[in-house]
Amino acid sequence: MPVSSPDPATQPGGRNLDPWYDNYASRTSGLTVSEVRALFAVASRPEVVSLAGGSPFVAALPDSLVRSAFDRMMREHGPEALQYGGGQGIPQLRERILELMALEGITGASADDVVTTTGSQHAIDLVTKLFINPGDVILLETPSYVGALGTFKSYEADVRHVDMDDEGLNMESLAENIRKVRAEGKEVKFLYTVPNFNNPTGVTMSATRRQEVLDLCIREGVLIVEDNPYGLLYFDEKAPNAIRSLDADHVLYLGSFSKILSPGVRVGYVLAPHGIREKLILAVESSILSPSSLNQWLVTEYLEGSDWRAQIDTFRHTYRERRDAMLAAMQEYLPQLSWTIPNGGFFMWVQLPDTLDSKQMLPRATKELVAYTPGTGFYADGRGHDKIRLSYSLPEPERIRLGVRRLANVINDELDLIETFGTFSNRSDDDNRFPSAPPNIN
């Protein structure tokens, strides 16, 4: 607030109604309303079939499992669960997390190197806080998780997309990006990757490619931040082992209970090299003192007292059924389009005809009672107008079918309009330096 005009009531309106506008840190300009957030409001109306969002189907988790975990927690750890905890997270949970990670090939890790967080978004935030000065470079996939992009932006990172092919990150593009960054006199602070059932594409990095990416990153001294919230939710065959399973020193590994148990508990975790682990704990303490003891104990008791592996199988079967429903509906109602075939996770990535603008089409779609996520949110550079992300995790198969039918009507109506009146005049120009087709396209 300027000294000359300290009272908000006397501030001139116009440019901005917030009298503290001039006081914010420079990073705050990077905090903008994400497209996903705006969508949550629209899509939450019950009559809308939401293929947007990315919420898990928590109704597949029997109440009784949560209740009995809570009962055991109160009986055996009540006072601890209600009290402050340590910044690193409770040891019993960190031991259990080792079992979880072992399912993806990560063995020989120590609970000492695990840090629990308030969901893995918190881990993304803290890792960025630890490593990124304004202007520092982060490499990531094309497209990439909208929540990570937002956090990177909030720390004023210089975010660069690496091209993709059928097996994940393209090696030439990765090497070229590192070279280019260094030619500019900068350093790559880390490579952020979601190798399993990527959000938004559903694409999985091959085992060979994981080794190649790791080898290059070791050679070039680039830290890998491997974000793996969906890995255990495979449909047909298991995903390749985590990159972290191949190397302990160059990989920060992020996991979460949001998709295999409940996002309402906000429990995520990081497995980190020693030095980074120490800094991470301090960053947790600085940001929240300690993660919720109650939620950590609840998750611990859930893992100790229930057949959580069987519950993950239940989730897997639920999501596979829904993925199948979406594939069948796409084939039936939108056979002229192309899309990825996810082998796990929550998302499918759809290529629209280049004449369509997924963001401009959204209001019409919600009017037709279907919602999706426009592709633009998943790029830092304005691409994605001709892509949409569809999520099949939350709606029942019949609703998925209905949603895709409605979507087909909207798309076909738009195409008719364009045929009659020409393309939209105000969509942003495509950036043609990169191939715009997503990989693994159907």
Add this chain to the structure above:
Amino acid sequence: MPVSSPDPATQPGGRNLDPWYDNYASRTSGLTVSEVRALFAVASRPEVVSLAGGSPFVAALPDSLVRSAFDRMMREHGPEALQYGGGQGIPQLRERILELMALEGITGASADDVVTTTGSQHAIDLVTKLFINPGDVILLETPSYVGALGTFKSYEADVRHVDMDDEGLNMESLAENIRKVRAEGKEVKFLYTVPNFNNPTGVTMSATRRQEVLDLCIREGVLIVEDNPYGLLYFDEKAPNAIRSLDADHVLYLGSFSKILSPGVRVGYVLAPHGIREKLILAVESSILSPSSLNQWLVTEYLEGSDWRAQIDTFRHTYRERRDAMLAAMQEYLPQLSWTIPNGGFFMWVQLPDTLDSKQMLPRATKELVAYTPGTGFYADGRGHDKIRLSYSLPEPERIRLGVRRLANVINDELDLIETFGTFSNRSDDDNRFPSAPPNIN
């Protein structure tokens, strides 16, 4: 990690064993192990009477209240509690928070302007992220909350202590600090204050002083961040109304359920002017997507289904009894010292003879099975060697008595040693620009 030597195994040891040392952001050097953290480890051994820490006595909360809140939550809001929520927090809880704030004179606020957070430390972190560029100035009390100091440091703030007197922040010092900052060509981004039962001093700002501080801050265009975790835990008479009750536009108000219910749920909140509120929600989303729905619903059902006002009374009476026990023990065992008489909250601030160093004395104290918090952690400028913070919130009255007796032995032994061998050679020089005696001293 330097390009020329990318493999941790080939790194020279020596300066730092962390191969990623050179990759951290500049702010990361501000993340250091807090004295409070190190103490938690020492003081957690059961044979040690801990007058350190600042944990609430959660055992005063009947299990049945938590269990019945959980049951109602699962019955009426199970799927919502297990799912993601909005970044601002659930509306039902935000409505309830209005009732809580009304107890401290804040009326006419809207639930739209409340944002829930992962404890109020999270709020401190997000507010700092929103406002502080490296080198920006924050004014705060002398001494001030160690957790806030750590967070401010982690954003590379330029932190300045304002002198205190019997009624709280000294007006001349506050005005002088603002003048001085501006003479340096800088701006004060905000004034951080804990006006009720301050951590660490236990001192409360008078009603008159609140109005004076507010008037000056309005005149000078300085935002006030009012942190009030202890306000409802008064002993004899209520604390004056919150500063926020006097003005809605210049005050960011922070509250918490940690001390009136449970810190294990990590639920705090902010009441913010509109423009800041909008940015805060985005900052919450960027850092954790959404606060725990489960914990928010649990708190909501606790507030709706139990006599929470009576429970706060129970806490108040418990802590008053313990404060009294500590006062009596201090009078009996350490009558030669001076200390503050807190009228609420968890902490008493003790002035040691100037020849003692509270940090150096701590290992001897823990050997004698008593722990406290050295004063130095509560200053950004190295002062506090001759102060200690004692907490009476967690131990039973008899343990408090035992702890103070042990502390008296340690202090008297130290004084004997000094009389025999002279003062410690390696304690840091005191900064005598400011009076070192805490206000409201007994």
